Amino acid sequence: MNMNLEVQKPDAGKAAGTTVNGPYGELVLLFYDGFEIKARPGRWGKLYSNTRSVARTAYRYAKGVQINTGFYTAFQLLERALHRAGCDVRVNDFNLAMQNPRYPIGLAGYPSVLENVRLPNPIIFGPGDYGYPDEVVSRIKGLDIRKLIQPSDWAAGLYYPDQWGCRTRMMVWPVGIDTEAYPDISGYPKTIDFLIYDKIRWNRDVVVPALLDDVVARLEAANLSFQILRYGEHKHSDFMSGLRQSRALLFLCEHETQGLAYQEALASNIPVLAWDEGVLVDPRQREFLTDDLVISAVPYFDSRCGEKFKRDEFPRVLKEFLSKRGSYQPRQYISETLSLARSADTYLKAYRELKTD
Known part of the structure; x- marks a missing residue:
């Protein structure tokens, strides 16, 4: 009552x-x-x-x-x-x-x-x-x-x-995720192939050369354009401006408990190519890790959203992603799963x- x-x-x-x-x-x-x-x-x-x-x-x-x-x-x-x-x-x-x-x-x-x-x-x-x-x-x-x-x-x-x-x-x-605040921007004129979201938080002196620099070199070799935003060092309007100009988001983060940035891209109908090594890096969280836990940088994700890759898989998965880029339906996934x-x-x-x- x-x-x-x-x-x-x-x-x-x-x-x-x-x-x-x-x-x-x-x-x-x-x-x-x-x-x-x-x-x-x-x-x-x-x-x-x-x-x-x-x-x-x-x-x-x-x-x-x-x-x-x-x-x-x-x-x-x-x-x-x-x-x-x-x-x-x-x-x-x-x-x-x-x-x-x-x-x-x-x-x-x-x-x-x-x-x-x-x-x-x-x-x-x-x-x-x-x-x-x-x-x-x-x-x-x-x-x-x-x-x-x-x-x-x-x-x-x-x-x-x-x-x-x-x-x-x-x-x-x-x-x-508010799909009204993040409308479908996939039809905007695109000038950039990938917006690279750099949220690498641990061991940057090792991971940036091994991962980010390698990713950049491979994109350049394939004549793919990109813009890099580093987590915490930009305004949200910069992120949205970059998304509007980009055909896809390349998301680089060790692990996320949810991951609002990549989900905002999905809501905007921008597909995501995500580094997902499946390894828990945070030293304090590792103290409580059990064998049954599946760690992820994109814990909410399916085949409509894009592709995931481990570091040594990037060249192969990049080709696959590019071949399927027009067929993904990330906004549909957000509307059904995270409304x-x-x-x-x-x-x-x-x-x-x-x-x-």
């Missing part, structure tokens, strides 16, 4: 399992703390967050570097998905959460959110970072965290061993299950 929540004078007795409506739909309380915005209570907390956010955005825009982190981009997509699903989404509304301590809340962002949002409400955490598996229990101590989100199977699998105490809380949930509507449905189902005893 739906119950109306008077937002100005909330009823602290509303149960977490009850669907509650605000003025604009089903109420969802979200908290984010990270580089972009800060979760702080009260008017002064909101003023601090807003002022800092404006200053940070202006500084990073002037520097010509990436403004938002992947976590904040994912959080914004969650918020957008819930709005489109008809929800009344409140972000960092401490008063409303404190006045309704049995109503569920969603935490997202960096581990700092666990320090700054110390509320008794039942919690779903994600998208975001709550630490490595051996850190989780101590970090969430004192909080009623019922569900922990990881965006892909292999990322969730790192937390499955029983000694970490996470398995029963873990759920796989990828953020949805905003699908992500909202899955998140809301989990959110509504946060019932108190």
Whole structure:
């Protein structure tokens, strides 16, 4: 049964399992703390967050570097998905959460959110970072965290061993991709064969010569044009401009838990040629690796999206990709697998299950 929540004078007795409506739909309380915005209570907390956010955005825009982190981009997509699903989404509304301590809340962002949002409400955490598996229990101590989100199977699998105490809380949930924000640009006039997205993060002194430089040399030998963007050193508008001019994205990253950049390309109907060695490189994550985990740089991908290659396979796979480039249907894959509507449905189902005893 739906119950109306008077937002100005909330009823602290509303149960977490009850669907509650605000003025604009089903109420969802979200908290984010990270580089972009800060979760702080009260008017002064909101003023601090807003002022800092404006200053940070202006500084990073002037520097010509990436403004938002992947976590904040994912959080914004969650918020957008819930709005489109008809929800009344409140972000960092401490008063409303404190006045309704049995109503569920969603935490997202960096581990700092666990320090700054110390509320008794039942919690779903994600998208975001709550630490490595051996850190989780101590970090969430004192909080009623019922569900922990990881965006892909292999990322969730790192937390499955029983000694970490996470398995029963873990759920796989990828953020949805907004196909309205990323329309089909495959028909734009193309001047570049490949936009190379360099997200090589470990051992660059070895990997760049062995992989990136080799890829570039082979493209040049085949008279294929390209542009290189390095992760973190460009604005998102540079990425989109490059995609509009390019026939394909060449994605170079050791591994991704989701990989929003390549999925934005897929949503734009740009096929992807992805390096996918299947090796976990992050030294801390490797401590929790089990034999059954399938590591990937493109964890959401099928034959409609493009092709994957290991380093020594690049010449052969490049030829195959070029021969099939006009037949891929990456936007169809995103619409069926990673839509905003699908992500909202899955998140809301989990959110509504946060019932108190």
